[in-house]
Structures are given as C-alpha cells and as structure tokens.
Amino acid sequence: MTKEAQNERDDMLVDDPEPQDEQIDDIPDEFNPNYLKVYYGRLFPHADMFKWLSYGNDGKHPACDQSYIGRREFSFTLDNDIYLRFQSFNCASELENGIKDKCPFKIDIGPVYSVDPSKRLAYAQSGDNIFTPVERELVFDIDISDYDDARYCCSGADVCLDCWPLMTIAIKVIDTSLRDDFGFNNILWVYSGRRGVHCWVCDGKARRLNNEQRGAIADYFRVYKGNTNSKSKVSLVGSALHPFLVRSYSDVLRDFFEKKLLCSQQLLSDERYEKILEMIPDESITSELRGKWQDNRRSSSGKDVNVVRWEQLKQLLQSGKQKATGIRRCVEEIVFSFTYPRLDMEVSKHMNHLLKAPFCIHPKTGRVCVPIDPDVCDEFDPTNVPTLSKLLREINTVGLQVEGDKVWERTSMGKSIRYFRGSFLQPLMKSCKEEIEESYSAKVQQSKNSLTW
Amino acid sequence: MCKQLNITKTFRVSKITLVRSQKKPSSASADGVSTIPLYRSAPTLEVRLEDFERFAVDRLLVLRGISDGLARGKKPDEMEKLVSDLWKANMRHPNTSEIIDKDIISHFVLRLVYCRTEELRKWFLSMESTLFRYRFRLETSDVHRALMTELGIPYKSVTNAEFEGLKEKLSQVARSIGQQLPTSDTVYYKVPWEEVSELVGSRRVFIKKGYAYVALNQVVSFVIPHFRSHLSKALVLTNRKWTSMIREQEKDRLTPIVEALSTSYLGPDYTQDKEFGEISLKDIDQVARSSFPLCMRHLFDSLREDHHLKHGGRMQLGLFLKGVGLKLDDALAFWKAEFSQKVGAERFDKEYAYGIRHNFGKEGKRTDYTPFSCQKIILSTPGVGDHHGCPYRHFSEENLRAALGKMGVGSRELEQVVEKAKGRHYQLACTLTFEAIHGASCDSGINHPNQYFKASQNILKEKK
Numbered sequence: 001m002t003k004e005a006q007n008e009r010d011d012m013l014v015d016d017p018e019p020q021d022e023q024i025d026d027i028p029d030e031f032n033p034n035y036l037k038v039y040y041g042r043l044f045p046h047a048d049m050f051k052w053l054s055y056g057n058d059g060k061h062p063a064c065d066q067s068y069i070g071r072r073e074f075s076f077t078l079d080n081d082i083y084l085r086f087q088s089f090n091c092a093s094e095l096e097n098g099i100k101d102k103c104p105f106k107i108d109i110g111p112v113y114s115v116d117p118s119k120r121l122a123y124a125q126s127g128d129n130i131f132t133p134v135e136r137e138l139v140f141d142i143d144i145s146d147y148d149d150a151r152y153c154c155s156g157a158d159v160c161l162d163c164w165p166l167m168t169i170a171i172k173v174i175d176t177s178l179r180d181d182f183g184f185n186n187i188l189w190v191y192s193g194r195r196g197v198h199c200w201v202c203d204g205k206a207r208r209l210n211n212e213q214r215g216a217i218a219d220y221f222r223v224y225k226g227n228t229n230s231k232s233k234v235s236l237v238g239s240a241l242h243p244f245l246v247r248s249y250s251d252v253l254r255d256f257f258e259k260k261l262l263c264s265q266q267l268l269s270d271e272r273y274e275k276i277l278e279m280i281p282d283e284s285i286t287s288e289l290r291g292k293w294q295d296n297r298r299s300s301s302g303k304d305v306n307v308v309r310w311e312q313l314k315q316l317l318q319s320g321k322q323k324a325t326g327i328r329r330c331v332e333e334i335v336f337s338f339t340y341p342r343l344d345m346e347v348s349k350h351m352n353h354l355l356k357a358p359f360c361i362h363p364k365t366g367r368v369c370v371p372i373d374p375d376v377c378d379e380f381d382p383t384n385v386p387t388l389s390k391l392l393r394e395i396n397t398v399g400l401q402v403e404g405d406k407v408w409e410r411t412s413m414g415k416s417i418r419y420f421r422g423s424f425l426q427p428l429m430k431s432c433k434e435e436i437e438e439s440y441s442a443k444v445q446q447s448k449n450s451l452t453w
Numbered sequence: 454m455c456k457q458l459n460i461t462k463t464f465r466v467s468k469i470t471l472v473r474s475q476k477k478p479s480s481a482s483a484d485g486v487s488t489i490p491l492y493r494s495a496p497t498l499e500v501r502l503e504d505f506e507r508f509a510v511d512r513l514l515v516l517r518g519i520s521d522g523l524a525r526g527k528k529p530d531e532m533e534k535l536v537s538d539l540w541k542a543n544m545r546h547p548n549t550s551e552i553i554d555k556d557i558i559s560h561f562v563l564r565l566v567y568c569r570t571e572e573l574r575k576w577f578l579s580m581e582s583t584l585f586r587y588r589f590r591l592e593t594s595d596v597h598r599a600l601m602t603e604l605g606i607p608y609k610s611v612t613n614a615e616f617e618g619l620k621e622k623l624s625q626v627a628r629s630i631g632q633q634l635p636t637s638d639t640v641y642y643k644v645p646w647e648e649v650s651e652l653v654g655s656r657r658v659f660i661k662k663g664y665a666y667v668a669l670n671q672v673v674s675f676v677i678p679h680f681r682s683h684l685s686k687a688l689v690l691t692n693r694k695w696t697s698m699i700r701e702q703e704k705d706r707l708t709p710i711v712e713a714l715s716t717s718y719l720g721p722d723y724t725q726d727k728e729f730g731e732i733s734l735k736d737i738d739q740v741a742r743s744s745f746p747l748c749m750r751h752l753f754d755s756l757r758e759d760h761h762l763k764h765g766g767r768m769q770l771g772l773f774l775k776g777v778g779l780k781l782d783d784a785l786a787f788w789k790a791e792f793s794q795k796v797g798a799e800r801f802d803k804e805y806a807y808g809i810r811h812n813f814g815k816e817g818k819r820t821d822y823t824p825f826s827c828q829k830i831i832l833s834t835p836g837v838g839d840h841h842g843c844p845y846r847h848f849s850e851e852n853l854r855a856a857l858g859k860m861g862v863g864s865r866e867l868e869q870v871v872e873k874a875k876g877r878h879y880q881l882a883c884t885l886t887f888e889a890i891h892g893a894s895c896d897s898g899i900n901h902p903n904q905y906f907k908a909s910q911n912i913l914k915e916k917k
Contacts, residue, residue, distance in 0.1 A: 081803055146837060146838070148838075149837065180661070180662065181660045181661065181662075182646065182660065182662075182663055183661075183662040183663025183664075184663075205647075205663070209647070212650055212678070213647050213650045215650075215654065216650035216651065216653045216654035217650075217653070217654075218654075219653075219654035219655065220653050220654055220656055224836055224837055239628050239629070239631070240624075240625050240628035240629045241625070241629055242625065242626060242629050242656040242659075243622045243625045243626065243659055244656065244660075245656075246625060342836075342837065345836070346764070
C-alpha cells in the first residue's frame with residue numbers, strides 16, 4: 001500500500017536499520033488494519049509460534065502426537081469485535097494462511113482439547129461430553145489497573161515509568177517462585193501491549209495440571225484477603241511468614257518499596273501519609289507519628305521527606321518496646337500492600353481461559369506484545385516498545401534490500417524475536433524432545449514387560 | 454421422611470443386591486488394623502429395602518450436619534468434634550459388626566441419590582470428602598500409612614541429611630501455621646507438590662523444585678484429593694449407569710425412593726421463584742430497601758453508585774435477581790441502565806450483555822444457573838475492588854457497623870449481630886439482622902439470600 005513512498009525513499013536510507021521516528025511522516029501513529037496486513041505478512045513469526053505450540057509433536061519421532069496442534073483452540077477477534085472462536089490449524093502453513101487471510105485484530109490462544117475444536121459440534125451429538133480441555137499452559141495475567149489503590153501517578157489502563165516497576169516486581173516474584181519452588185523451567189513473559197504482563201509456563205508438567213492444581217498455585221501466590229470494604233488489603237498472620245513470602249520480601253519487595261516506590265509515588269507526603277497510618281492498628285503509635293509529621297513538614301537533613309518518615313515509622317514499629325507481633329508485622333504489611341503482585345486469579349485457575357498470543361498488536365496502543373526477559377526485566381520500558389507504525393516505517397526503509405524472511409532482523413522487533421527463539425524456544429524444544437523420547441522408551445518398556453508372562 | 458418410610462414397608466418382601474464386585478473392600482488391612490473404607494467398589498451385600506432407605510437417611514443427617522457446620526464457618530477442631538458426634542449419633546447399629554456394612558451401604562445408596570445432576574454430585578462430593586477427612590484425622594498414624602499404601606501414593610521419607618539442610622525453612626513454615634517446631638525426630642514425607650495441592654494453596658508446606666515437604670500430621674492432605682477424585686469419577690459412572698439402566702429397571706422399586714431422597718432434603722434452589730412471579734423494574738429500588746439481605750443490598754447500592762460491578766458481583770447479584778423474579782429483558786435493561794453510564798451502551802451490549810443472557814441459560818452451554826446459597830457466598834474469596842461475598846464475613850467490623858446502621862438495625866441488636874459475625878456465625882448474624890429489621894422471628898435461620906427475600910416479602914404482605 002505504501003509501495004510508491006517506499007521506492008522513493010530507498011536510496012536515502014540504505015544502511016539505517018532503525019530510522020528515527022521523525023524522519024518519515026506519512027505513516028500516522030494510530031492503529032490501522034491495513035498496516036496489520038503488512039505486519040502479518042512480513043514480521044509476525046508464524047513459524048516460531050507454530051513450533052512453540054506443537055511442543056515437538058511436529059517431528060518425525062514415532063511418539064509424536066500428530067493430532068496435537070490440530071486440537072488447539074485459536075480465537076480471532078476481527079474488526080468490529082467479531083469473534084471467531086474454536087479455530088484450529090493442522091500445520092504451519094495453515095496457521096500462517098489463516099492469520100494472513102483473516103487479519104485478526106487480536107489472536108487468543110486457548111487450550112488443547114480432546115478433539116479438534118472446529119469439529120466440536122459433530123462430537124457433541126454423540127451425547128457424552130468428549131469435548132473437553134486436556135492441556136493448557138499455566139498462565140498468569142497481571143494488570144496494572146488492579147493496582148489503582150497503590151499508585152498515584154496513573155489510574156485505569158494508563159501506565160508510566162513511575163508505576164511500571166510494580167510489574168517488574170510481579171515478574172521477579174512470580175518467576176523466581178515458579179522456578180525455585182515449583183521447579184518449572186520453560187517460562188515466557190510477555191508485555192500485554194498496554195497495561196500489564198502475561199506469563200506462560202510451558203513445561204509439560206505445567207500444561208497437564210488440572211484446575212484444582214492451578215487454583216492451588218494461584219492461591220499460593222495470593223496474599224490479598226477481603227474485599228474493598230476491609231481496611232487492610234493484606235493480612236499476614238502467624239508468628240512467622242512462609243519462606244516464599246520471606247524471600248519475596250527480602251529479595252524484591254523491600255528494596256523496590258524503599259528505593260523506588262516510596263519516593264516516586266510520594267507515599268508518605270503530607271496528603272498521602274494518612275492512608276499508611278490507617279494500616280497501623282495501634283493508635284498511640286499513629287498519633288505519635290502524626291504529631292511528628294504535622295509539625296515537621298520539611299526535612300531538615302535535605303533527605304527526601306518520604307524516606308525520613310519511613311525510617312521514623314519503622315523505628316517506632318520495630319523498636320524493642322513493641323511486643324505484639326501484629327505491630328511489628330505492620331511494616332511488612334505496608335510494604336506488601338504497596339508492592340506485592342496482584343494476579344487475575346480466574347485466568348490462572350481454569351484451563352479453558354483464552355489468553356492473547358505473544359506478538360499480537362494491541363489495537364488501542366498499536367504496541368507489539370513482545371516477550372520480556374525476566375533476567376533483565378528492570379530494563380524493560382513499556383513506552384519504548386515498538387509500535388505497528390514504527391515497524392511499518394522500518395519495513396519501508398529496509399524492505400527492499402533484505403530478502404523476504406529476514407526483514408524482521410533489521411527492525412526493532414529483531415531483538416524480541418531473537419530472544420523468543422534463543423532463550424525460550426530452543427530450551428523448550430530440547431526438553432520436549434527429551435520428554436517425547438522418555439515417554440516412548442517407557443511405552444516400549446511397558447509393552448516388553450507385558451509380553452513376559 | 455416418615456411418610457416415605459411407611460411407603461417402603463410395602464416393598465418389604467424384596468431384597469436388593471448392590472453392585473457386584475470381585476474384591477471385598479478392605480475394611481481391615483492385613484495386619485488387622487481397622488481402617489476407614491475407601492468405598493472403591495461396592496460389596497456384594499443383601500440389603501432389606503427398608504434398610505436401604507433408613508441407612509441412607511441416617512447418613513444424610515450426618516452430611517447435612519456437616520454442611521451446616523461448614524456454612525457456619527466452624528474451625529477444624531470444632532468440625533472434628535461435630536463430625537465425630539454426628540457419626541456416633543446417626544451411624545450406630547445395634548450389632549457392632551454391622552456398623553461397617555451400614556457405612557458402606559449408606560454410602561452407595563447416597564451415591565445413587567446424588568449422582569444425578571452436577572449440583573447434587575458437587576454437594577455430595579464435598580460433604581463425603583469432609584466426612585472422610587475428619588474420620589481420617591481421628592485415626593492413628595499406622596492407619597494413615599496403611600491407607601496411603603492402599604491408595605498407592607508415591608511418598609518418600611526425608612533423610613536426616615536433607616532435613617538438616619532444610620531445617621530453617623521447615624521451621625519457618627511450622628511457625629507460620631502455628632505448629633510445633635520440627636526436630637530430627639519429626640517425620641517428613643517428600644511428595645510431588647501436585648499430590649498436596651491443597652496444602653500448597655494455603656502455604657502450609659515448604660516446596661522446593663517441585664517437591665513438597667509434608668509433616669506426618671498433614672498427611673490427610675495427601676489422601677483427601679485421592680479420595681475425592683476417585684469418588685468424583687465414580688459418581689459420573691454411577692450417573693451413566695443410573696440413566697442408562699437402573700432408573701428404568703427399578704422404576705417401581707428403587708427409583709421412587711432415590712428420587713424422593715434427594716429432593717426432600719436439599720430444599721428449594723430458588724432458580725425462578727414461581728410463587729412470587731415477577732418483580733418489575735420500577736419496584737426494584739423499593740424492594741431492595743425492604744427485602745434484600747445485606748450482601749445483595751450492598752451489591753445493589755455499589756452498582757447504583759459506581760455503575761459497575763466486577764464479575765463476582767455481577768454473578769452474585771444477577772442470579773439473585775433472577776431468583777426473585779426479574780425477567781431476562783428487565784434484567785438486561787436494569788444492568789444496562791447502570792453500566793452504560795460508565796462504559797457506554799455499546800460496550801455494554803458487546804461485553805456484558807452476554808454474561809447476563811448466559812446466567813439465564815440463553816448462551817454458552819445453556820445451563821439455567823441457580824442463585825448462590827449462603828454457603829457458596831461465605832466461601833467465596835473477593836479480592837481488591839470486589840463487592841461480592843458475605844458482608845458478615847468479608848467486611849471489616851467498622852464497615853459492617855456502618856452498613857447495619859444504614860439498614861436500620863437498632864444499636865442493641867447491632868451489637869449482637871457484630872458479636873455473631875466475630876464468632877464466625879455469619880448466617881446467624883444475618884438471621885439476627887433479619888429479625889431486627891422485620892420485628893419478627895425467623896426460626897428456620899437464613900441459608901439462602903433468596904430465602905431471606907421470600908421470608909421478608911411474606912412478612913411485609915401479612916402486615917399489609
């Protein structure tokens with residue numbers, strides 16, 4: 001569609017793989033379905049997505065389950081919110097053609113069912129409920145709009161660099177626990193395109209969890225109790241915390257609270273400190289602190305007033321005088337309230353929840369749902385994620401010099417796709433291969449055994 | 454109940470053989486330790502028709518008592534006593550050797566009774582699992598080991614060296630749940646965490662690289678999921694047999710008993726209350742003020758105020774309103790009037806209308822959903838921004854007081870209500886609120902928001 005424009009410019013921008021945004025102004029920033037066609041045609045990693053969701057079953061090994069990928073539900077959202085649910089594809093080219101053909105605004109990935117979901121109605125007539133989900137990645141959905149009582153900079157779907165660290169915290173806490181506690185290895189974190197992050201746990205063991213076990217993991221991560229009407233959102237009871245909470249607190253939450261959020265959100269400024277005082281159940285302490293803070297509006301030492309007040313609060317609550325664990329625990333409760341991850345539990349608990357596929361374009365922001373490397377998630381900047389229009393400009397500049405498939409390498413998607421392949425897909429394929437071989441040799445062994453009577 | 458017992462006397466002549474099986478259930482293990490039956494297969498036993506029903510009714514009384522205890526939010530040790538008392542009171546048999554037969558027979562009869570719908574299966578599964586849990590807790594560790602082996606649970610004992618390495622973490626867990634600190638004598642089992650997902654979910658075990666470290670006294674959590682999943686599958690199978698053969702074969706003999714047993718006991722489900730017919734949109738505010746229980750009143754007010762409710766709230770209030778007689782079209786109009794102020798009419802039609810039609814069984818798998826009972830509401834887990842749940846359980850004391858004041862509960866009664874709520878007698882608190890507002894007693898107690906509504910309307914009608 002912008003072929004002419006492209007041709008004119010080619011000679012000007014030969015060796016510049018990431019051109020500056022200002023240079024070209026013929027592609028407006030907002031989302032446009034025509035650009036989406038180009039994106040699906042030239043950038044979207046169809047083959048990698050197919051490889052991922054096949055989990056090694058697309059190979060030649062006799063233990064490969066050839067029907068596997070065809071039983072996976074894809075759901076497309078088209079223009080005007082037309083939903084096409086229960087789409088299924090049997091091979092890589094079918095998937096690619098399906099996507100290019102329908103050009104969906106959004107692609108969701110559902111579970112692997114017992115039978116091909118596009119033929120579910122035929123099976124339904126047989127009476128017994130054979131159409132049922134049998135496998136699904138363990139998924140998590142974390143939205144920053146659920147943190148509105150813990151941030152002052154933005155609200156709703158808005159997000160900025162002051163509140164994004166809340167997502168960084170969530171990634172660190174959940175990722176560490178999934179690996180160290182639950183023993184999962186193949187984990188993909190993805191920016192949801194606007195207001196949060198998604199997590200896909202892809203180990204075979206994770207995919208085969210039943211709903212009850214999924215619920216247990218979600219509950220393991222849950223510290224929020226009570227609804228909007230209970231005062232303290234977090235209640236940490238017992239004379240000690242579970243080791244998972246201890247580790248999360250001392251490795252992640254405390255530092256983020258004290259070094260980042262306390263100041264960036266001005267949590268103890270004059271207008272905001274009451275909210276924190278309310279969380280302290282002892283009135284003599286709150287009135288003492290209130291007295292101190294009302295008189296002393298400016299800190300004399302030149303230190304940030306939030307930091308000074310936090311030190312005072314901690315000193316008072318944790319001093320030897322406070323015998324009740326409830327009071328001493330208060331510091332931790334405050335930190336948890338303002339930092340601990342808030343999961344959308346329902347998404348994780350049930351196998352049949354749909355979740356947006358990685359590398360989709362968010363229709364509101366135009367941003368690509370790129371993977372986030374949990375090892376360097378501190379560096380992730382949601383405001384710097386490539387947008388559809390930026391990518392289009394880049395294609396226009398590099399498009400003609402590069403052979404068909406390699407275009408993505410020269411755009412700002414390159415890094416994301418390299419990460420997806422190198423750090424997620426490769427290790428995943430290796431463990432899938434091992435698992436397939438293992439199950440095969442177990443089967444062979446079994447059939448041998450059954451012959452020796 | 455009594456009536457049906459008399460009716461069955463006419464069938465006295467016949468004897469019934471329960472489902473045949475090759476193996477006797479292990480009511481006693483090899484070394485003579487008496488254990489709890491796992492009900493893995495039905496025994497070949499002859500049962501007199503009158504026992505068939507009498508045993509079932511006795512067991513139902515136990516299960517019903519358990520259900521009631523759970524709804525009142527009783528603590529585990531209170532439940533333990535309750536279950537033990539209920540068992541002694543109802544499952545006695547003059548002949549000691551027949552106690553175990555009665556146990557097994559009554560279980561299998563109720564399986565037949567409660568296999569027939571999803572709702573019934575869920576209730577039975579939950580109550581039988583709870584019963585098993587507390588009976589198990591009362592047994593010795595020898596019995597525990599015997600049962601674990603019988604269930605084929607892959608457990609390993611934790612070695613001393615491993616224990617020393619993890620001692621600090623294991624102590625943290627023990628302290629966090631208020632249990633004795635482990636010593637080198639403490640027995641720990643190491644199991645794949647999936648086996649004890651319940652303990653994992655409540656953070657009552659230490660887990661590392663996919664393995665949970667379970668103390669001997671937590672062993673019940675290994676066993677319950679096994680028991681539960683076995684029973685769950687068995688119920689589905691029983692249902693298949695019931696619909697394909699038994700119902701027809703036994704239509705003159707067992708079928709009437711089985712059908713009577715379930716309906717007579719669960720009470721009404723308030724799906725669509727025929728008696729009260731419809732309420733219309735114009736009356737809804739007035740009716741909400743006079744006859745909604747606090748949980749629904751709070752949802753209703755929040756909706757009017759915020760023009761929005763999250764999923765849990767939409768379900769709880771939506772099904773309740775359906776139960777009091779709001780028709781689908783009115784329900785759509787009602788929700789739309791509120792939501793469109795916040796999200797716009799178009800987005801309402803796209804994103805929310807489906808859910809409402811779904812509740813009425815007009816979308817998806819087309820189940821006509823039943824309104825939530827108190828038990829379900831009390832056990833729900835509302836999160837940040839949610840308004841659903843049971844106010845007596847989920848509100849802070851301060852908010853509860855304010856809400857009760859707003860409902861017009863006088864100060865003396867208010868103290869009593871708060872006291873009950875603190876004592877975790879949420880349904881009693883709700884009953885007291887009802888009595889305070891209506892100036893009339895409610896002897897049956899409140900078990901269901903729609904029952905509250907109905908009782909309230911009855912009283913208001915009488916007053917007119």
